[in-house]
Amino acid sequence: MTATLVAVQVLNGLQLGVLLFLVAAGLTLVFxxxxxxxxxxxxxxxLGAYLAVTFYGxxxxxxxxxxxxxxxxxxxxLLLEFVVFRHLYDRDHLDQVLATFGVxxxxxxGVRIVWGAAPLSYPIPQLLQGTIPLIDGFGYPxxxxxxILSGLATAVLLWFLVTRTRVGMLxxxxxxxxxxxxxxxxxxxRLFMVVFGFGAMLAGFAGVMSGPILSVEPGMGDGVLxxxxxxxxxxxxxxxxxxxxxxLIIGLVDTLxxxxxxxxxxxxxxxxxxxxxxxxxxxxLIYLLMAGVLFFRPTGLFPATGR
Amino acid sequence: MSAPVGVVAxxxxxxxxPAVLLILLAALPAVANAADLSFATLLMTRVxxxxxxxxxxxxxxxxxxMVSFGHAAFVGIGAxxxxxxxxHDLWEGAITFPxxxxxxxxxxxxxxxxxxxxxxxYFIMITLAFGQMAYFTASSLSxxxxxxxxxxxxxxxxxxxxxxxxxxxxxxxxxxxxxxxxVFLRALVASRFGRVIAGVRENRLRMQAVGFNPYLYxxxxxxxxxxxxxxxxxxxxxxxxxxxxxxxxxxRSGDLIIMVVLGGMGTLHGAVLGAIAYLxxxxxxxxxxxxxxxxxGPLLILIVLYARGGLGSLLRRGGSDx
Numbered sequence: 059m060t061a062t063l064v065a066v067q068v069l070n071g072l073q074l075g076v077l078l079f080l081v082a083a084g085l086t087l088v089f090x091x092x093x094x095x096x097x098x099x100x101x102x103x104x105l106g107a108y109l110a111v112t113f114y115g116x117x118x119x120x121x122x123x124x125x126x127x128x129x130x131x132x133x134x135x136l137l138l139e140f141v142v143f144r145h146l147y148d149r150d151h152l153d154q155v156l157a158t159f160g161v162x163x164x165x166x167x168g169v170r171i172v173w174g175a176a177p178l179s180y181p182i183p184q185l186l187q188g189t190i191p192l193i194d195g196f197g198y199p200x201x202x203x204x205x206i207l208s209g210l211a212t213a214v215l216l217w218f219l220v221t222r223t224r225v226g227m228l229x230x231x232x233x234x235x236x237x238x239x240x241x242x243x244x245x246x247x248r249l250f251m252v253v254f255g256f257g258a259m260l261a262g263f264a265g266v267m268s269g270p271i272l273s274v275e276p277g278m279g280d281g282v283l284x285x286x287x288x289x290x291x292x293x294x295x296x297x298x299x300x301x302x303x304x305x306l307i308i309g310l311v312d313t314l315x316x317x318x319x320x321x322x323x324x325x326x327x328x329x330x331x332x333x334x335x336x337x338x339x340x341x342x343l344i345y346l347l348m349a350g351v352l353f354f355r356p357t358g359l360f361p362a363t364g365r
Numbered sequence: 366m367s368a369p370v371g372v373v374a375x376x377x378x379x380x381x382x383p384a385v386l387l388i389l390l391a392a393l394p395a396v397a398n399a400a401d402l403s404f405a406t407l408l409m410t411r412v413x414x415x416x417x418x419x420x421x422x423x424x425x426x427x428x429x430x431m432v433s434f435g436h437a438a439f440v441g442i443g444a445x446x447x448x449x450x451x452x453h454d455l456w457e458g459a460i461t462f463p464x465x466x467x468x469x470x471x472x473x474x475x476x477x478x479x480x481x482x483x484x485x486x487y488f489i490m491i492t493l494a495f496g497q498m499a500y501f502t503a504s505s506l507s508x509x510x511x512x513x514x515x516x517x518x519x520x521x522x523x524x525x526x527x528x529x530x531x532x533x534x535x536x537x538x539x540x541x542x543x544x545x546x547x548v549f550l551r552a553l554v555a556s557r558f559g560r561v562i563a564g565v566r567e568n569r570l571r572m573q574a575v576g577f578n579p580y581l582y583x584x585x586x587x588x589x590x591x592x593x594x595x596x597x598x599x600x601x602x603x604x605x606x607x608x609x610x611x612x613x614x615x616x617r618s619g620d621l622i623i624m625v626v627l628g629g630m631g632t633l634h635g636a637v638l639g640a641i642a643y644l645x646x647x648x649x650x651x652x653x654x655x656x657x658x659x660x661x662g663p664l665l666i667l668i669v670l671y672a673r674g675g676l677g678s679l680l681r682r683g684g685s686d687x
Contacts, residue, residue, distance in 0.1 A: 157665070160662040163659075163662035190376060284615065338506075341505050342498050345494050349495075353479055
């Protein structure tokens with residue numbers, strides 16, 4: 059019974075972890091290559107979900123909606139890069155924070171105008187409905203398993219792209235020394251654009267995947283953005299590997315903390331007090347973890363080399 | 366960047382702008398009453414409370430170049446100190462106000478001690494994360510309203526008197542706090558301490574070589590800023606007679622940064638101007654449409670791209686030309 063409960067929560071934690079990885083990967087790539095802090099990455103996640111709502115309404119097919127939403131998210135990411143972000147690469151971080159904060163204000167409100175403030179949703183595709191039986195009669199939704207697997211597959215793909223392809227080599231070189239790469243005749247601006255579009259698409263993918271199990275509403279990207287920040291700070295800014303490890307740690311710690319912290323406190327505290335303290339500590343847990351990591355390693359677990 | 370610290374205070378706009386502001390703010394309630402616009406007094410009270418918070422942020426952001434994205438947490442902690450005290454039937458401001466400032470200062474000390482070990486983007490993200498931590502902690506305080514916030518059924522008293530009960534008295538008290546914080550911070554940035562802070566901003570390594578410990582100076586500035594923001598929070602709780610986690614949301618921290626940058630960083634009076642301009646703009650645009658953010662967002666981007674120095678620099682330029 060308890061073992062099953064733990065197993066379910068571990069799976070939930072992994073699912074949150076891969077979701078965070080998808081968002082954090084784009085964020086950390088963009089920062090690593092361009093030294094650009096993009097607060098608007100969370101609204102790109104939100105936009106992915108909203109686009110999927112619309113395309114699902116048009117096509118009635120989850121997978122068609124997924125592909126169309128990814129293409130639209132990519133196009134929109136490139137548009138944002140062209141209109142706003144490319145003017146900010148040479149500015150200091152404060153300017154980047156403010157301008158991308160402006161993008162958040164605009165898009166959160168724009169979404170409210172276009173799609174309304176009420177939460178929206180779209181169903182889990184037929185293919186992925188149902189549950190996988192765990193021990194003693196408990197099941198785990200197939201869709202969530204599919205999320206975990208697709209996240210892991212994306213991580214492998216990303217690893218392959220970054221370490222085994224020419225573009226990946228340029229990305230790594232660009233993260234280490236953009237001027238040198240530029241001097242060698244690589245169009246660094248175009249490289250930025252590719253990385254940026256790809257990051258936007260990953261965030262959009264996370265948004266599309268989480269649409270059926272979370273409500274699609276304005277501001278849904280803000281919480282994810284901040285968790286993704288915690289992830290890349292712990293993992294080391296610019297490091298994909300760090301983002302992956304940290305995303306899984308954060309996903310597990312947050313989920314397990316929220317599920318079991320109150321019970322743990324009940325073991326050595328009065329139940330009433332535990333009910334008060336448990337949730338409060340559980341919601342602080344990942345930030346305490348972050349503080350702990352940074353106290354011993356101010357640049358994160360896997361600091362990107364060359365920076 | 367702005368003019369070197371101390372120069373601003375000594376030259377024209379450093380004295381004229383605050384003096385003009387003080388006179389205008391002092392005259393406002395009388396004018397508002399005469400023109401039958403008594404809501405203006407209430408609105409400006411709120412504006413001045415945020416101006417105090419923006420002032421405190423300018424100390425670390427403008428003079429110290431510490432981009433804190435969690436400043437609203439200090440405001441919220443100050444507000445919650447008042448709210449929680451009121452829930453336990455403690456209304457005496459001579460106790461609760463120092464308590465609010467100490468609580469915010471303590472939070473600044475602990476989070477600052479960790480955050481200031483890092484630089485640049487790490488610092489931005491860590492302060493943001495600590496701000497969120499405070500936000501979620503406040504949301505989980507089910508005994509004190511949780512997500513819904515906590516309604517106070519009276520305002521803080523001072524030695525038996527209830528100065529916040531009367532709108533105009535409340536207004537002048539906030540104005541006095543604002544002026545007091547302004548004078549204090551002006552003196553602070555002009556002092557040896559302030560020059561060390563600015564020196565670290567310009568060249569950390571050199572300050573270290575001269576024999577200062579930048580970490581301790583920055584931490585002290587961070588705690589002072591946190592305490593002043595806590596004072597703003599205590600006033601805010603009394604203004605709204607309500608405290609809620611939303612005071613600590615990261616958008617509020619963003620608002621405070623916008624105020625400081627909008628008014629011009631590292632001038633102090635710029636933070637006050639920025640708070641006035643930002644909240645007036647919000648008020649004006651939200652009368653125009655409930656979706657005012659859809660206008661303000663692009664406006665903010667344009668300001669960042671094309672009007673870097675903020676309102677303060679416009680005034681300064683106008684002042685020296687004319």
